[in-house]
Amino acid sequence: MVGEVGLRKWGWVAFFLAPSLVGLLVFVLGPILSSLGLTLFEWNLLKDPQFIGLDNFKELYHDKDFWIAFRHTLTFIAYYIPAVLLTALITALLLNQRLRGVSFFRTAFFVPVVASWVVVAVIWKWIFNPRFGLLNFLLAKIGIEGPAWLFDPDTALYAIIITSVWKDTGFVAVMLLAGLQNIPETYYEAAKIDGAHSWQRLRYITLPLLTPSIFFALIISLINSFQVFEQAWLMPERFARSGTSVVVEQIVRNAFSYSRMGYAATMSWVLFAVIFAITFIQIRLQKRWVNYDI
Amino acid sequence: MFRRLFTLCLLVVVVMGVMPRHSQAQDSVSITYFTFSAAPDHLEDLDTIIAAFEAENPTINVEVETAPFADYFTLLQGDFVADDAPDVFELNYENFVTYAANDVLLDLSASLSADAPYYSAALGAFQYEGAQLALPESFSTVLLFYNADLFDQAGLEYPTAEWTWVEAMEAGKAIRALGDDTWGIYSPVQFWEFYKKAGQNDCSFFNEDMSESTINSPECVEALETMMSLIDEDVMPDPVEQAGVSPEELFQNGQVGMLVTGIWMFGAFAELPFNWDVQLEPGLAHKGHHFFANGVAVAKSTEHPAEAAAWAQYLTSSEVAANVRVTSGWELPALDKPEYFATYLEQTPPTNRAAVFQSLESPIVPPVIVRQNEMQDSVNALLEAVVNGELDAQTALDLAKEELDGFLEE
Secondary structure (H helix, E strand, C coil): CCCHHHHHHHHHHHHHHHHHHHHHHHHHHHHHHHHHHHHHECCCCCCCCCCCCHHHHHHCCCHHHHHHHHHHHHHHHHHHHHHHHHHHHHHHHCCCCCCCCCHHHHHHHHHHHHHHHHHHHHHHHCCCCCCCCCCHHHHCCCCCCCCHHCCCCHHHHHHHHHHHHHHHHHHHHHHHHHHHHHHHHHHHHHHHHHHCCCHHHHHHCCCHHHHHHHHHHHHHEEEEHHCCCHHHHHHCHHHHHHHHCCCCHHHHHHHHHCCHHHHHHHHHHHHHHHHHHHHHHHHHHHHHHHCCCC | CCCHHHHHHHHHHHHHCCCCCCCCCCCCCCEEECCCCCCCHHHHHHHHHHHHHHHHCCCEEEEEEECHHHHHHHHHHHHHHHHCCCEEEEHHHHHHHHHHCCCCCCCCCCCCCCCEEEEEEEHCCCECCEECCCCEEEEEEEEEEEEHHHHCCCCCCCCCCEEHHHHHHHHHHHHCCCCCCCEEECCCHHHHHHHHHHHHCCCCCCCCCCEEEECCHHHHHHHHHHHHHHHHHHCCCCCHCCCCHHHHHHCCCCCCCEEEHHHHHHCCCCCCCCCCEEECCCEEECHHHHHHHEEEEECCCCHHHHHHHHHHHHHHHHHHHHHHHHHHHHCCEEEEEEHHHHHHHHHHCCCCCCHHHHHCCEECCCCCCCCHHHHHHHHHHHHHHHHHHCCCCHHHHHHHHHHHHHHHHH
């Protein structure tokens, strides 16, 4: 095979690629493209799909449940992204210290990332329980009457945001830690000789040189948070669900509970378009603040 | 070398293609049966029924496929999409209309024995536009469970079959007075309880020809206000007071005097350390009880309609199947044969098991439309808004009418 050229060589390439390429085409690219076609159909899985043109898009435009879910998703993002980036940055700075046992802490902070959302939800539902929970117990100790958290549609989303930040901090911190460890030590030594104190070193060396990692973490977190689902599905109590519906939950309900495959596909493609547009804008704007000159 | 390898692969595919796929005898017929209610606890019981059926029908072989309820309908739809539907399968009443309306079920009217002893209400529930599109397999209902010890402590007489919600409320207040963590009644505020209470008050979610929703009629509003009065009068905990503890746990903890729940809880409550019993649920204008039913349908696409129909009828109406179900505690067969239930009635607790069958005299079946799940979610969301104090009963049901009318139109 080695040394073969032309068609013969490409035959071998295709042969070895075939197992994964066929899987990719049949199980990933095929369904993605057919879901785009499905947006023009009504299909309940029991009857043949019916062509309805752009009716799914028109219905979506007037679907108040979808737009409420979209607003909740944006609220989630507005609080989650700054909070997770800040906590992850602080965690990464701490984990970057040359301390005894730092490997243990690096592992410990990553444990919530690999924990299942079901497990995390059970733990935090107890913490947020208004009568028996840890958080309101501690708040009561300092004279504060805690809210009903996951039982109240006005506070349930914030409880979900807090839990999400706790769970994802380790993941984002690892990305930032990799960036921190790429910054040459000589920059800090030179700054120290010039008399820069620790805040100035952070402000003028660490943060600018960490911007590629922050940018990467921002993009990944933004994409993930537009697709927020498990926590919003598992955590709120029944009577608070009106305050926590999110876009992916609407997609799941329409596809698997209401058997409206065409409509669910339409929601998915609208969500994809929004994520694509925002990611595209972020990439265009990165020139203004991301510094790749190490 | 590439050509040789390619030829070899092709040869393997061809050889696999010409190999016989089934080696079974030609005179025997295999049918598939897809179930959610048998697994995991009653697979052996199902095998017993199948063995008896196959002994009587030696040319028919029943192959069982199972799935948990949560995944069952997604998988069933997947089978229909793939044109690989099971020959015979279970359907709960709420999903029956969706499948019937999509014309995928075989009409069993012609093959149904005239002497099959089904409850007529149950048989009627699985008819659609004059055709018998499924057979009733089992039924279940909801009763008033009460903690007799708490009634004794409060100096109250036990609930009677004649009680209305007025008497229940009075008793509930007396039990509530026993302690801060003791509640009088728990009757959930959700779709399934609401359509039943509405039925007790002569209200239906839809008019007779299903052209319009009547969910905001004065009778429905009154039914919802009665449900809410339990929370408003502090006889039942609100969601925050309940704090995630299930109503069944409250009852098991001895914290609630009366609980409206299903007879499927008999087993879980059997070992409770206090005396308890059941009674007919209190009524509003009249009595009304849930009639939950599972049915067995045959796919219109089956290649063996006669054999599939024979199995469906045997599973749902034979004495063997009925006895297996009753003795194993695997749901009650929907059969009008009191002698089949003698062993069931002898078991205690509860002492008053006869109430299960008395409830059949006032059955209320769920309102069912093609867009069933959307209706349930929509009504539940509005009921939640009432419980949260965001809407009053009238406003919530006016909104519900708008949404339900929309589901009927499409």
